Amino acid sequence: MSEANPITFAESLRTVLARYIATTLPISRRYPRLGREFRELLNREQLVQGPYVEALPDFENAIVRASVNRLSSGYFVDPQWARQLSDYANSxxxxxxxxxxxxxxxxxxxxxxxxxxxxxxxxxxxxxxxxxxxxxxxxxxxxxxxxxxxxxxxxxxxxxxxxxxxxxxxxxxxxxxxxxxxxxxxxxxxxxxxxxxxxxxxxxxxxxxxxxxxxxxxxxxxxxxxxxxxxxxxxxxxxxxxxxxxxxxxxxxxxxxxxxxxxxxxxxxx
Structure with a gap:
């Protein structure tokens, strides 16, 4: 699974939220000035804070992989580590x-x-x-x-x-x-x-x-x-x-x- 770019994701989320809010509060085209001011106010709103990125050590991901591996094979071990340990044991x-x-x-x-x-x-x-x-x-x-x-x-x-x-x-x-x-x-x-x-x-x-x-x-x-x-x-x-x-x-x-x-x-x- 690829990891999302947190900055790109935050910008995309803000765009989606702004579009959603605009559609839930429709303003008739008969009031263009009101619609324009509404969009300007919406653009100034901080709809999304962040992104906040939590720095986790690599072993957290390894634990996830090990857990998934246990479901499929019954062994709580990161497959990548298993290969490395095998090579290491034979060195x-x-x-x-x-x-x-x-x-x-x-x-x-x-x-x-x-x-x-x-x-x-x-x-x-x-x-x-x-x-x-x-x-x-x-x-x-x-x-x-x-x-x-x-x-x-x-x-x-x-x-x-x-x-x-x-x-x-x-x-x-x-x-x-x-x-x-x-x-x-x-x-x-x-x-x-x-x-x-x-x-x-x-x-x-x-x-x-x-x-x-x-x-x-x-x-x-x-x-x-x-x-x-x-x-x-x-x-x-x-x-x-x-x-x-x-x-x-x-x-x-x-x-x-x-x-x-x-x-x-x-x-x-x-």
Whole structure:
């Protein structure tokens, strides 16, 4: 289904409404001056306001496609995603992709000195996603009696230097490293969700599990874990509370992950 141009649609709607109003209030041709003044007044009226365009992330459309696909096939998945996941599942591991490995090595050589400095927390106002998406989702889940687990995914330790080379990840007007920005986002999420922890809303720091993050052989790109056994184990460990992080353990979590990343960098540099 093609998407309508909102500006064209608004203009067309205004024309249709004006024509409709004119036909419901007919003025005899014997009164041309009255008819002319009526049309002038009608043209000055704001019959249509807008257009107002709501910006929605791409996944909203994907959810619609997935819902339609469930009606036809019984599977709640976007067919386009299914094809991409199939191609991704059949791709090589990162360690078997020379170009990816060269990218990782090059990023490590360019890492800025600020990367090794302690994380400086940023204002949570930079992370609207926490207040506008995560917290409302948690509150709705609680209202329905649903327990909710958020988790920080196990990004490979070798990938954090790569993040620093990508301008697309940088926040405008912010000089902090990408890692500092990421950790500030995590900090804000943990603090915001902590008040709902007694209601079954928990946050889990899976990104500190070195048995996974220190090994690129479990990944097929530089971010996403694609090892089924490891993903199953993560679910069990989340259930058991292994990765649970709260406001009380927030500083320990930040220090642990920072030390893991720096230690991994020095090991790779040797």
């Amino acid at each position: 090589k591991r990162v360690v078997d992709q020379p170009q990816k490995m060269r990218e990782i090595a090059a990023a490590a050589r360019k890492i800025p000195p600020s990367f090794f400095q302690p994380v400086r927390p940023m204002s949570c106002s930079h992370f609207a996603f926490v207040a506008e998406v995560m917290v409302p989702a948690a509150e709705k889940a609680h209202a329905k009696g649903v327990k909710l687990d958020f988790y920080f995914p196990p990004i490979p330790l070798a990938t954090y230097p790569v993040f620093e080379t990508r301008d697309s990840l940088k926040t405008a007007g912010v000089d902090e490293t990408i890692f500092s920005q990421l950790m500030s986002f995590h900090r804000c999420a943990i603090i915001a969700l902590d008040r709902l922890s007694r209601e079954g809303v928990k946050v889990h720091a899976v990104d500190t599990d070195q048995s996974i993050t220190a090994h690129l052989r479990y990944y097929k790109d530089t971010v996403h874990l694609m090892d089924e056994d490891k993903n199953q184990r993560i679910l069990q460990d989340i259930k058991g509370g292994k990765y649970l992080v709260t406001v009380a353990s927030l500083n320990r979590y930040e220090a642990l992950l920072s030390n893991q990343i720096i230690a991994n960098y020095h090991r790779a540099a040797r």
